[in-house]
Amino acid sequence: MSRPRTRLALAIASTALLATLATAAQAQSRDDRFVLRLSAFNPEAELGFSGNGTVTDGTDSATFAFNEDFDTGREWRPRGAIGFRISDRQALVGNYYDYRRDETWTYGGNVLDTGTIIPGGEPIEIPGARIDGRLSFNLASLNYEYAVVKNENFEWGLGLGVTYAELEAFANGSSTGTDLVDPQFETVNWKRDGFSPGLHTRLQWIPADRWSVSLEAQYLDTRWGDFLDERGHFERGGLLVEYMISERVGIHAGYDWFRLKLSDDYRGTARAPDGIDAGPFPYGGKVTGDLKVHGPMAGLTFRF
Structure with missing residues (x-):
């Protein structure tokens, strides 16, 4: 028995x-038809300005260049992603970001020896400055994706889509006075928003049951739509590791990085303070702004 x-x-x-x-x-x-990921994103941002130009007094001219970088601290922000499978190889993929940060930047001032660029030039004191600003943006994208390669453990998709962005920079700036320049205070509010077509690709690998690893990238040029008047491009890359706790609910963690680089021409005229017989000094050149945002993220995944 x-x-x-x-x-x-x-x-x-x-x-x-x-x-x-x-x-x-x-x-x-x-083959889930709908996937929703809700995440907490903890980014830090690096904002850089660089440029060059020429200034003249009508007789002689001088060239100049500058390169300044500003870092911001970390702050948790919401992030979301969706996926809707149309067929075995076709899907719609969406992403949303929200970033906002208040910062203070200071510049201690300097002395520029103009004799190195203009014969007989005198040293000029560059005033110190303080900027209290806020940088924020909302970024949402929706892409159509077609799986060029698809099997049980690997998928590679290519796609086209549209990206909406809203960028805003607000700053109160003040500078100290020198022998030639009075103390100054200015307020600047810059805001842009618009749409632009973009390129999209995604790799997904399933190394074991319940586990998946994904790489995703996007690119757009600001001249493709009405995103911005300035010349530039946007790049984004993301890594995601996901574990399904049950058939419908999972957890994920990863790292996101994106960059917006813009450049534009500028020109103007500087005038000496009252009582000083000099100038005017026409100037012009090119300035480039470079915003990099990157950081870890983690959250929940829901599949239906």
């Missing part, structure tokens, strides 16, 4: 094991 009971126990155990493996495989490989 013991042998039939042993065989029965082995059969029951084998059936239970197969059912468990089938459930795990279904949780990972089932």
Whole structure:
């Protein structure tokens, strides 16, 4: 009697094991039509300005260049992503970001020896400055994706889509006075928003049941739409590791990086303070702004 009971126990155990493996495989490989990821994003930003130009007094001219970088601290912000599968190889993929940060930047001033660029030029004191500003943007994208390569463990998709962005920079700036320049205070509010078509690609690898690893990238040029008047481009890359706790709910963690680089020409005229017989001094050149945002993220995944 013991042998039939042993065989029965082995059969029951084998059936239970197969059912468990089938459930795990279904949780990972089932063709979900809708995926929602809600994340907390903890980015830091690097804002840089560089440029060059020429100034003249009508007789002689001089060239100049500058390169300044500002870093901001970290702050948790919301982030979301969706995926809607149209067919076995077609899908719609969307992403949303929200970034906002208040910062203070200071510049201690300097002395520029103009004699190195204009014969007989005198040293000029460059005033110190303080800027209290706020940098914020909202970025949302929706892309159509087609899986060029697709099997049980790997998928590579290419796509086209549209990106909406709203960028805003607000600053109160003040500078100290020098022998030639009075103390000054200015308020600047710059805001742009618009749409632009973009390129999209995504790689997904399934190394084991319930696990997946994804790489995603996007690119757009500001001249493709009405995104901005300034010349420039936007790049984004993201890495995501996901584990499905159950058939419908999972957890994920990853790292996101994106960059917006803009450049524009400028020109103007500087005038000496009252009582000083000099100038005017026409100037012009090119300035480039470079915003990099990157940081870790983590959150929940829902599949339906």
